Structures are given as structure tokens and as C-alpha cells.
Amino acid sequence: MGQTSTTETNGPPPKYDAAAVERGKTTFVGACGFCHGSNAKGGEKGPDLLRSVLVLDDENGNTIGPFILRGRPDKGMPRFPFTPQQIADIAAFLHDSIKNAIERDNYKILDIVTGDPRAGAAFFNGAGHCNSCHSVTGDLKGIGARYEPVTLQGKFLQPDYTWTEGTPPHLVSAISVTVTLPSGESFSGALEHYDDFNVALRDGNGAYRSFTRANGVPRVEIHNRLQAHVDLLSRYTDSDIHNLTAYLVSLK
Numbered sequence: 001m002g003q004t005s006t007t008e009t010n011g012p013p014p015k016y017d018a019a020a021v022e023r024g025k026t027t028f029v030g031a032c033g034f035c036h037g038s039n040a041k042g043g044e045k046g047p048d049l050l051r052s053v054l055v056l057d058d059e060n061g062n063t064i065g066p067f068i069l070r071g072r073p074d075k076g077m078p079r080f081p082f083t084p085q086q087i088a089d090i091a092a093f094l095h096d097s098i099k100n101a102i103e104r105d106n107y108k109i110l111d112i113v114t115g116d117p118r119a120g121a122a123f124f125n126g127a128g129h130c131n132s133c134h135s136v137t138g139d140l141k142g143i144g145a146r147y148e149p150v151t152l153q154g155k156f157l158q159p160d161y162t163w164t165e166g167t168p169p170h171l172v173s174a175i176s177v178t179v180t181l182p183s184g185e186s187f188s189g190a191l192e193h194y195d196d197f198n199v200a201l202r203d204g205n206g207a208y209r210s211f212t213r214a215n216g217v218p219r220v221e222i223h224n225r226l227q228a229h230v231d232l233l234s235r236y237t238d239s240d241i242h243n244l245t246a247y248l249v250s251l252k
């Protein structure tokens with residue numbers, strides 16, 4: 001690897017495969033933009049990645065990859081079970097963004113509002129069935145004025161926050177749990193903790209209850225209030241996502 005970087009420093013700046021950068025961008029905006037900003041320059045909940053030493057040191061995902069897979073849950077960085085391909089794409093996107101930030105002429109803020117709002121409305125009321133749960137004159141009234149576009153997009157395009165230990169609480173609020181003891185007695189509430197040996201919840205009265213687990217006892221059922229959003233993830237095309245975002249942004 002040392003060899004490669006020496007060559008790169010002396011030669012022309014590296015070029016990243018445009019298709020990989022494009023795929024990486026889509027994955028990044030959906031899974032990471034929510035915290036790190038859609039252009040990776042930092043957001044409300046995550047640091048600027050274009051100045052990150054960990055990213056600058058990376059080659060083809062060799063430091064970013066292990067970090068994404070493990071996360072840093074105690075600091076608010078979830079872990080993501082991405083494939084080597086997805087990691088390589090994200091790495092290509094980040095390195096390409098750094099290169100563009102350095103070559104100032106190329107630098108442009110990533111505009112995520114590029115879709116067609118009318119097509120977005122059609123998807124909302126048609127193939128996406130968003131209107132089976134939402135109404136643009138009810139719960140989503142004026143939503144375009146309430147959030148930045150990237151945050152708004154994150155609202156429906158959140159990554160699969162399958163709960164893992166340490167997932168940030170604001171994401172876990174969508175997740176509830178029911179614990180059923182062998183006696184049949186059951187307890188439900190917001191999931192507070194879950195690993196191979198323990199499960200803990202906070203019930204509707206605010207009481208914290210913790211149970212030890214062994215061999216699948218007690219029975220634990222986890223429900224995601226946003227399961228519909230998770231299920232939709234595999235059905236969007238890139239243009240559906242851009243069109244929906246443009247539509248929601250227009251709801252001022």
C-alpha cells in the first residue's frame with residue numbers, strides 16, 4: 001500500500017470510478033447524510049468526514065470499512081452491516097468528494113433537490129402508498145418548511161436501523177419490545193437494551209424492567225414502528241427518491 005501512495009503523490013490525482021462514486025453517493029445520502037450532511041461536510045449529529053484523518057488515511061475502504069462495520073455506538077455512530085461493495089462505493093464517494101473539495105473549481109454543494117415534484121406526488125399517492133399512513137394536508141402539512149432537505153429525505157430514507165446494542169436513542173424511539181415470560185405474563189415498552197444475555201425496556205409508566213435471557217427464554221418480540229419505511233427501501237429507484245424529496249420539500 002505504501003508503494004501505491006508514493007506513486008499517487010507523484011502522478012496525477014487519482015480518479016475514482018464514476019459509477020462507484022454515484023452508487024456511493026446514493027448509499028451515503030440515505031444512510032449517513034442524516035448525521036454527516038449530504039455532502040459529508042458534517043451535520044447536526046456527525047462530524048465533517050472530509051477532514052477526518054480516518055478517511056484521509058483510507059485506501060479503498062481499508063480503514064473506513066472496519067469502522068462502518070463496527071461503528072462507535074457509545075458515541076452515536078451506529079454500525080452498518082454493509083457489503084464490501086457498498087463500503088468500496090462509499091469510500092470512492094468520500095475520496096472523490098475530498099478531491100473535489102481540494103480542487104476548488106470542482107467544488108459544489110451537493111444539491112439533493114433535483115427531482116420532479118409532480119412525479120414525487122404521483123409516487124406518494126400511487127406506487128409508494130405513502131398516503132395510506134400520511135396526509136399532506138394532515139400530519140405532513142408544511143413539512144418542507146420544517147426540515148432541511150437532507151433531514152427530510154432521511155425521514156423516509158432512514159437506513160435499516162435494525163436495533164443493535166448502542167443504537168442512538170432517537171432512532172430507537174421507533175422500536176418497541178414485548179417480553180413474554182414462561183408464565184405467560186408479558187411486558188411491553190420502549191427498548192432500552194438488548195443483547196444475548198439481557199433485555200431491558202421502559203414501560204408506559206416510565207418503569208425500567210430488565211430480564212436475563214437464556215436459550216430464547218423469555219420470548220422477545222421487537223417491533224419497528226417504521227417497518228413500512230424499511231420495507232420500502234428495497235423498492236425505490238434513485239429517481240423515486242429524488243422525486244419524493246422534491247415533492248416533500250415543496251410542501252411549504
Ligand code: HEC
Nearest residue numbers: 031032035045046047052053054072075076077078080168
Ligand atoms: C446517527 C448518526 C450517524 C449516522 C447515521 C452515521 N454516523 Fe458516522 N459518526 C457519527 C458520530 C456521532 C461520529 C463521531 C463518533 C466519535 O465521536 O467517535 C461518527 C464518526 C464517523 C467516522 C469517523 C470520523 C473520525 O474521523 O473519527 C466515519 C468515517 C463515519 N462516521 C462514517 C459514517 C458513514 C460512512 C455512515 C453511513 C454508512 C455514517 N457514518 C453514519 C454519527 C453517525
Ligand code: HEC
Nearest residue numbers: 128129130132133134139152155156225226228229232244
Ligand atoms: C404503514 C405506515 C407508513 C407508510 C406506508 C409510510 N410511512 Fe412515513 N411514517 C410512518 C410513521 C409511523 C412515522 C413516524 C411518525 C412519528 O414519528 O410520529 C412516519 C414518518 C414519516 C415522516 C416524518 C414526519 C415528521 O413529521 O417528522 C416522513 C417525511 C414520512 N414518514 C414520509 C413517508 C413517505 C414519503 C412514504 C412513502 C414513500 C411513507 N412515509 C410511508 C408510517 C408510514
